[in-house]
């Protein structure tokens with residue numbers, strides 16, 4: 001396969017250009033960063049995966065208003081809630097769908113990240 005059409009399309013569309021930059025940068029960020037906000041030794045995926053929660057639960061889990069904050073919540077509590085949402089054991093309007101999008105190890109990384117946010 002020739003890369004030429006792809007490069008041309010990338011140059012023609014600034015959004016695609018930004019996306020391809022991200023495609024290059026993301027693996028570097030995911031694998032190249034030794035420490036995160038959750039401290040050395042923490043699963044570096046936590047911060048990135050937890051960014052998916054920020055729209056509703058606030059930046060770094062610091063929710064304002066009616067949304068439950070996740071920052072500082074014990075990891076075991078977040079893991080349990082996510083499992084219950086996923087398995088339909090906990091009433092939800094949205095979280096039952098969202099919880100299905102993450103594997104157990106990803107939820108553990110997210111939960112550890114939020115616990116470390118004070």
Ligand code: HEC
Pocket residue numbers: 049050052053054055056057068070077078081082091092093094095096098110
């Ligand atoms: C689109 C908005 C939205 C996003 C994105 C979102 N949540 Fe939620 N979350 C909710 C709502 C709404 C509730 C209340 C339960 C419900 O109605 O689903 C909730 C509840 C929760 C609760 C239970 C809080 C409590 O005290 O009962 C946890 C834990 C949680 N979310 C974790 C997460 C995690 C982790 C992510 C990211 C992977 C996430 N949420 C992403 C909307 C969202």
